[in-house]
Amino acid sequence: MHAKISVTVNGKVYERTVEPRTLLVYFLREELSLTGTHIGCDTSSCGACTVHLDGKALKSCTMLAVQADGCQVTTIEGMAQNGEMHPLQTGFHEEHGLQCGFCTPGMIMVAADLLENNPDPSEHEIREALEGNFCRCTGYHNIVRSIQHAAKRMQTATA
């Protein structure tokens, strides 16, 4: 009934036995107590559960934990490096890109994927990239600005 899996999350290897039907998001929250990844819906629509799987943004409610066997997962808890915030975390803070904070981890994870592939996105490209992520608090205005803020910082850092 149960399956043994090994998943690397935020650089740490976890070996666990899970029910095959366990969704990745439940595995992260319940099994690993990484509760920064949120559950906002039951139809894979809201994006609150977005993590990175092998470097690509993914809604962790759309995938079974067993499918992540052998994979690298990054969650919001893994975004700050050596005590230093990721530029997106800083951007959201500087531009007031969060209110209740519930959508925020998902927003940051999806934005990180966007900036990885498109370091200098237009406002329109940012808004399109956020299509699968709902925020009910901010009207998206400051989320867009937060991502622009981060993009600028990341470009100066690499320049």
Added chain:
Amino acid sequence: MTLIGSSVKRVEDKRFLTGKGQYTDDIKIPGMTYACFVRSPHAHAKINGVDTSRAESMPGVVKIYTGADVAELNGVPTGWQVNFINGETMKEPKHPLLVADKVKHLGDAVAMVIADSYAEAKDAVDAIVVDYEPLPAVVNPKDAAAEGAPKVHDDLPDNMCFDWQLGNEKADVDQAIANAHHVTKLEFINQRVVPNAMEPRSAIGHYEDQNEKYTLYTSTQNPHLVRLLLCAFVLGIPEHKVRVVAPDVGGGFGSKIFHYTEEALVIWASKEIGRPIKWTAERRESFLTDAHGRDHVTTAELGLDAEGNFTALRVKTHANLGAYLSTFAPAVPTYLHGTLLQGLYTTPLIHVHVDAMFTHTNAVDAYRGAGRPEATYLLERLIDTAALETGMDPVELRRKNFIDAFDGVDQPGYQTQVALQYDSGDYHKVLDRALEMVGYEEFRKEQAALDNGKLIGIGFSTYIEACGIAPSAVVGALGARAGLFESAQVRVQPTGKVSVYSGSHSHGQGHETTFAQIVADRFGIPMEDVEIVHGDSEAVAFGMGTYGSRSLAVGGSAIVKSMDKVMEKGTKIAAHLLEANPDDLEFGEGKWTVKGTDKSVGFGDVSLTAYVPHNYPEGLEPGLDFSSFYDPANFTYPFGAHVAIVEIDKETGKVTLKRFIAVDDVGNVINPMIVDGQIHGGLAQGIGQALHEGTIYSEDGQLINGTYMDYVMPRADDFPMFEIDRTVTPCPHNPLGVKGAGEAGCIGSTPAVVNAVMDALKGYGIHDVEMPVTSEKVWNVIHGNS
């Protein structure tokens, strides 16, 4: 120090940005069980039997409760009583914790399963067989009032909870409408919307036998009120043995003000089974059970004289309350709606009549704006329609009827025809600023010249709202069963650090920052030396929670009151230490100074002396710790001017919001960044209602669009960058001069967008399109199919 008015970055951000926020569902307690509900798939059905036998023997199942098990318990109560026009008390049917006999709306809870794991609880829910006998349902409040409509509650033959009226003599209003030079009439539905806070509701009940103590963690805007209702009305458990904690809460927008059945059930059952119980809504449960908003079926008529002066307003609304009364449901279509029909205008005669109806639908209660958006929508739509019909300019028509500016200090407040007295306002100013930002004349030229297969339109909305809810005596006279004051304790610690315990509750509004700014500014200490504690009934003396844009106006004022007491006592201690007369001292930059000298003593030294009172004023108590309760003198009245510009593609009917300009006056502003954020969020919700959102109930009461696959949530690419600004007209009756910013965006924006669509479609001879204004509806208008 100039912390007031500065965009200080939020101190609460870090935990959310690093995934360390703690929402209710993130909490785990050893031995915890998980609850899931069996919910009715019918809107109306008789329950002939509930068979739990198979589920009971399934793995992990701890206990199953059905309606029969909780029949002896009280239901969840309502916090507001509105009487019929004839004086009779409103009808208040029981809202049982679990239904035993007849389900009355889709999602009504029939059984609760408790199991060792969430998955096991869900499995067992699927194994419970309920024998339903479906019955006819009614979902529209006007249909519910019709002869022979299916009954929601057997003992209420006409489905009416109450009827209600407000304003001038009906006969006078009727007469004025009959005599008007022109009457603009609209009949429309202000559609039902789902609040959709991104964090689904969640509750953990934990009873500890060893000290007979109950703890409820719950995603609420209002922990103390939940405790009060639980203890005084639902379970009768002792209030001093009950702790209610609202940890981080992921948005509320009204839907988390109310006390819900699930909260009562998990805490009651935790004692029964001797283990903690967690319940977290799935999104589909949120759609079915979070109290919805709006849902008015309205006829509104505005009379004008030949010059365009408003002569009378007559409104008739059927308000949908759903099947059961939610906590504040009766107040929303009445005292939060009818009282706002004066708007910004001098209309001399107003009458509003509301029939509040039960239907076989989920409860309707306060949703961001609560009643004021409905009032604003009907007024502002009437005005743009009247302009269209009479050939007047919508801006000029508004200006002609605006109430003149008044500051509430030298000029008195403005007494409306509908009970309220506005505090202060300068309505021309917000409109002037909005017009300047939009470039009105250029727009009209561009509109006239356009020739590219597109239509463009501009829509206005100049709104007022009443918030900072509210003077207890006033709301008490209007039927509130609670006071609407706020409490705050300011505890200066011996080292001069300050802990503030507020009865307001932040679920995104940034209290931990704004409140700390006020305190640090007053005491002349760094913000890092101030901690804001909220959301825990054990830490905070009392609270009435956060809604109605009241946190700063009411909760902030309570903090000021406590700070006044700290300063008064601190001055006595300082005077003693400085061997001076208290009247000779002045306070600034964190220290008391003897005027005209360089003799001073710092805030920290005074704090320490208060707790180490060796050299101390005679007869003065030690300590520097004060509580206050602040009951406001009046509501506060923010106002603003919103302008929408839309573009319509004639081929597809698609409406694109090109620009949105909002100029709001929310009184003084403590943190502009946070206020802007509140406006942005409100705009998105208001625009969402205009263009995207709305429930679709089938005739038999099925919620057709009860998931995110079907209910259209506004997304990032539905909006342009908002263009916002503000004017400042301070509130004259609270110490901070603040009015409240939480709902303004949601109140003003909806009619502006629909007015813009109607302006774009003005060549098509129609005067209204029902919300949400979808491509299909617009396409039908353009192609003559309306």
